[in-house]
Every structure is written in structure tokens, then in C-alpha cells.
Amino acid sequence: MNDTAYTEKAMTMTQKILATKAGLKAVEAGQLIEAKLDLVLGNDVTAPPAIGEFEKLSCTRVFDPEKVALVPDHFTPNKDIKTAEQTLKMRQFARAQNVAHYFEVGQMGIEHALLPEQGLVTAGDCIIGADSHTCTYGAVGAFATGVGSTDLACAMATGTTWFKVPSAIRVELSGTPRGWVSGKDVVLHLIGRIGVDGARYKSLEFSGAGVGALHMDERFTIANMAIEAGAKNGMFPVDEHTRTYLAYVGAKEPVVYAADPGAFYDDIVRIDLGAVPLTVSLPHLPSNTRAIEEVEGMPIDQVVIGSCTNGRISDLRVAAQILKGRKVAKGLRCIIFPATQRIYLEALREGLIETFIEAGAVVSTPTCGPCLGGHMGILAKGERAVSTTNRNFVGRMGHTQSEVxxxxPAVAAASAVAGKLASPEKVSDAVPDRAWLYRM
Structure with missing residues (x-):
């Protein structure tokens, strides 16, 4: 592990990475910089228009085929002719450019679970992706943020992009999550407190003794939803959990940054993890949060378990522990989609897929489909879903008069059994074992 040298100007983790990538000794909030990139990412929705812009620039080669990742995940396997043509354009570009990290159907997964799993992101990296949930990679101590397709095109050509250096909010965590409470509950609780614009164009930087109580899958979930508070990025410090994970996936040597003691934060939010309840977000904003006890019993039509937010193996283990020996309520649809092929295979080996199917759920190939109302679980007018995804805007998963x-995953699985919004304690007497659920 390499530690960066202390600089005279006190900076946050994000500011330190950006200063290094810009070749500067220090940066400050609001400063415009041009930074070198370690990885640029596109998917089957955002890469095709970026490729079109790349060609308009008269560029012939990407800056580094080892530092470009293209993942077909939003509408794959392709749902219609239009999406097939979009994916074809990306596939042909990847072949022509010798892109090292193109993941064809069969090897692919949902991008923000796939890239960490493949060891393509690590601490100290500067990463952009033409997808808003690129901020997921802050879980391993990288600066990662979403951009538009035009920015992606320029980045593929030059290996650089510009940033306005964000200011920061420090989120101090203490305690340990209790019962079925997970990282999803923590981030929904945070968004409920500060609002969907509470961290607008700021870095959410997590700290405190409570960080060590959160396993890597939970950190990925929390960083993933930083954008739902308006944040530019979310970032966790590098600790033994991070080091173990990065070694496990074979990531390149990390560069570890730590915030300076005198770094300035616009605000400090303190959260006792032991006091966070099982939390849900009612329609139509992630900030419209309630403790599960306040809203139990709401009728539902569908449950979705998966996505770049909660489709990892630990999420599936949680769902399986509750669904084991039980049945999905009559008249309710339960769709489960592992986030990557590797996770799917691990779930198969552990018997989770069998548990899901015996319970009456359907198991899908890895895809973003249901999350964005693309395919594999669209809601009709008047229907309501409980979902482990990240957004519940009007029309997000289907008809504009549907609700999310x-x-x-614990509340989602319990709701599938109950046939209504329910707490896991109401349907299962299982005691969650965090060490077992989050084992690698």
C-alpha cells in the first residue's frame, strides 16, 4: 500500500485524489481542474451516443484500450430491435478499438457490481462513467462520478476530463447495525435526513468507528446511492475490509488517501448505526423515508430484489434466509436478479436459486431492466412494487401512475411472503448472522 504525502493545504479525500490526478500540490472547493483518468465507463444506453461524438471528433483510437470499459447491461439480453442495434454499435466499437474490458452477454453483469468484482477499480483511482451510479466505486476509496455521453466521448479520446472540485460533507458513523438493518437502511436514513439535494455537487465522505462495522457490500450500496442525495461522489476510507476485498478480487495496487485533520467540511452528519431502523422510501422520492413499523401493511403487487444497489451475493443470502421454506404470497410477483454472472453462479452453488424458485420467485439474468423501467418487470397503471433498487421517481419502473x-433485501423478501409491505421479524424467526451473510 502506498500513502500519499501530506500537503500544506488541508484537503478531503476527494480533493487529494483530484489534486494528484491534476498534477497539482493542492486544490480547493470550486476550483476548475483537468484530471487524468484511470478508467472510463459506458453502457448500452450511454456508450452509443458517446461513440457517435467520438467519431465526430475525427478520433481514430481511444487513449488507452486498457482503461476503457463497456458493459451492455441496461437492455440486455436485448429486448427489441432498437436495443439490439445500440448494443451492436458498442460491440463493433469495442472490437475495432481493441477495448480490453468489453463484457459480452454471458460474461457481463450490472456494471457497478461487475467492475469491482473484476478488480478494475481500486483505491486512489479517478473514474468517470456515463451512468449516474458510477459513484459506487467510492466504496473502495476511489473518486468516481457520473458524466454525460459527450464527456465520455472526450474522455475516451484524451484520457482526461475537467471537474469543479467539490466541497464535502463528513458523515460520522458510530455503532453497529442491529438485526436485519443493512447498508441500504443506512443510506435511506441518511437521504431522509438531508434530502435529495442535501449534498448537491458535494462529496459525501464517510468516517468514524462505525465504518468498520459495515462490510464491503454495504459500502457499495451506500456509495451507490450518494447521487440520490445530489452528491458528486461518495467515499469511504480504506481499512482492513477494503484491503482484504481488493486483494480478493485481484485489483491493482491501491494508493491510499486519507483526509487531512484540518480539512474543511460544509457540514457534519452523525449517525449511530445501532439506532438506524429498517427504513423504506415511499413514492416518489428516495428522501420520503419511514421506519418500516410506520407503514407496514401497504398493499403491493410486485417485489424486485437486485440491481447495482442490492444485487450482490450478501443481498441474495438475506433474501434466501427469509424465503427459505416459505412461499411468495398468492397473486404477487417476485423477481430476483443477481447483479453478475459470477454472483448468479455463487447463488446457484449455495442453493439460493433453488430456494427462490421453490418459494415461487422468478430468477432473471443480470440486467438493469426492471430498475429503470426498461424490461423484465414493468409496472402497470395503479400497481405498486417494493424494490431494492435506487430510485422511486414517478414512472421510474413503468406507468406514471405506478408506485415504487x-x-x-430483508424488507423486500418479507414483503414478498406477506403480500404487503412487511418487516422481516413479522414473517421469519431467523436471526441474521452478519459474519455469515457478508462472507466473501
Whole structure:
């Protein structure tokens, strides 16, 4: 592990990475910089227009085929002719450019679970992706943020992009999550407190003794939803959990940054993890949060467990522990989609897929489909879903008169059994074992 040298100007983690990538000794909030990139990412929705812009620039080669990742995940396997043509354009570009990290159907997964799993992101990296949830990679101590397709095109050509250096909010965590409470409950609780614009164009930087109580899958979930508070990025410090994970996935040597003691934060939010309840977000904003006890019993039509937020193996283990020996309520649809092929295979080996199917759920190939109302689970007018995804805006998962309730996998699985919004304690007497659920 390499530690960066202390600089005279006190900076946050994000500011330190950006200063290094810009070749500067220090940066400050609001400063415009041009930074070198370690990885640029596109998917089957955002990469095709970026490729079109890349060609308009008369560029012939990407800056580094080892530092470009293209993942077909939003509408794959392709749902219609238009999406097939979009994916074809990306596939042909990847072949022509010799892109090292193109993941074809069969090897692919949901991008923000796939890239960490493949060891393509690490601490100290500067990463952009033409997808708003690129901020997920802050879980491993990288600066990662979403951009538009035009920015992606320029980045593929030059290996650089510009940033306005964000100011920061420090989120101090203490305690340990209790019962079925997970990282999803923590981030929904945070967004409920500060609002969907509470961290607008700021860095959410997590700290405190409570960080060590959160496993890596939970950190990925929390960083993933930083954008739902308006944040430019979310970032966790590098600790033994991070080091173990990065070694496990074979990531390149990390560069570890730590915030300076005198770094300035616009605000400090303190959260006792032991006091965070099982939390859901009612329609139509992630900030419309309630403790599960306040809203139990709401009728639902569908449950979705998966996505770049909660489709990792630990999420599936949680769902399986509650669904084991039980049945999905009559008249309710339960759709489960592992986030990557590797996770799917691990779930198969552990018997989780069998548990899901015996319970009456359907198991999907890895895809973003239901989350963005693309395919594999669209809601009709008047229907309501409980979903482990990240957004519940009007029309997000289907008809503009449908509704989405955001929840963690425990509440989602319990609701599938109850046939209504429910707490896991009401349907299962299982005691969650965090060490078992989050083992690698």
C-alpha cells in the first residue's frame, strides 16, 4: 500500500485524489481542474451516443484500450430491435478499438457490481462513467462520478476530463447495525435526513468507528446511492475490509488517501448505526423515508430484489434466509436478479436459486431492466412494487401512475411472503448472522 504525502493545504479525500490526478500540490472547493483518468465507463444506453461524438471528433483510437470499459447491461439480453442495434454499435466499437474490458452477454453483469468484482477499480483511482451510479466505486476509496455521453466521448479520446472540485460533507458513523438493518437502511436514513439535494455537487465522505462495522457490500450500496442525495461522489476510507476485498478480487495496487485533520467540511452528519431502523422510501422520492413499523401493511403487487444497489451475493443470502421454506404470497410477483454472472453462479452453488424458485420467485439474468423501467418487470397503471433498487421517481419502473417503495433485501423478501409491505421479524424467526451473510 502506498500513502500519499501530506500537503500544506488541508484537503478531503476527494480533493487529494483530484489534486494528484491534476498534477497539482493542492486544490480547493470550486476550483476548475483537468484530471487524468484511470478508467472510463459506458453502457448500452450511454456508450452509443458517446461513440457517435467520438467519431465526430475525427478520433481514430481511444487513449488507452486498457482503461476503457463497456458493459451492455441496461437492455440486455436485448429486448427489441432498437436495443439490439445500440448494443451492436458498442460491440463493433469495442472490437475495432481493441477495448480490453468489453463484457459480452454471458460474461457481463450490472456494471457497478461487475467492475469491482473484476478488480478494475481500486483505491486512489479517478473514474468517470456515463451512468449516474458510477459513484459506487467510492466504496473502495476511489473518486468516481457520473458524466454525460459527450464527456465520455472526450474522455475516451484524451484520457482526461475537467471537474469543479467539490466541497464535502463528513458523515460520522458510530455503532453497529442491529438485526436485519443493512447498508441500504443506512443510506435511506441518511437521504431522509438531508434530502435529495442535501449534498448537491458535494462529496459525501464517510468516517468514524462505525465504518468498520459495515462490510464491503454495504459500502457499495451506500456509495451507490450518494447521487440520490445530489452528491458528486461518495467515499469511504480504506481499512482492513477494503484491503482484504481488493486483494480478493485481484485489483491493482491501491494508493491510499486519507483526509487531512484540518480539512474543511460544509457540514457534519452523525449517525449511530445501532439506532438506524429498517427504513423504506415511499413514492416518489428516495428522501420520503419511514421506519418500516410506520407503514407496514401497504398493499403491493410486485417485489424486485437486485440491481447495482442490492444485487450482490450478501443481498441474495438475506433474501434466501427469509424465503427459505416459505412461499411468495398468492397473486404477487417476485423477481430476483443477481447483479453478475459470477454472483448468479455463487447463488446457484449455495442453493439460493433453488430456494427462490421453490418459494415461487422468478430468477432473471443480470440486467438493469426492471430498475429503470426498461424490461423484465414493468409496472402497470395503479400497481405498486417494493424494490431494492435506487430510485422511486414517478414512472421510474413503468406507468406514471405506478408506485415504487425502496427497501433493503430483508424488507423486500418479507414483503414478498406477506403480500404487503412487511418487516422481516413479522414473517421469519431467523436471526441474521452478519459474519455469515457478508462472507466473501
Amino acid at each position: 417503495i425502496l427497501a433493503g
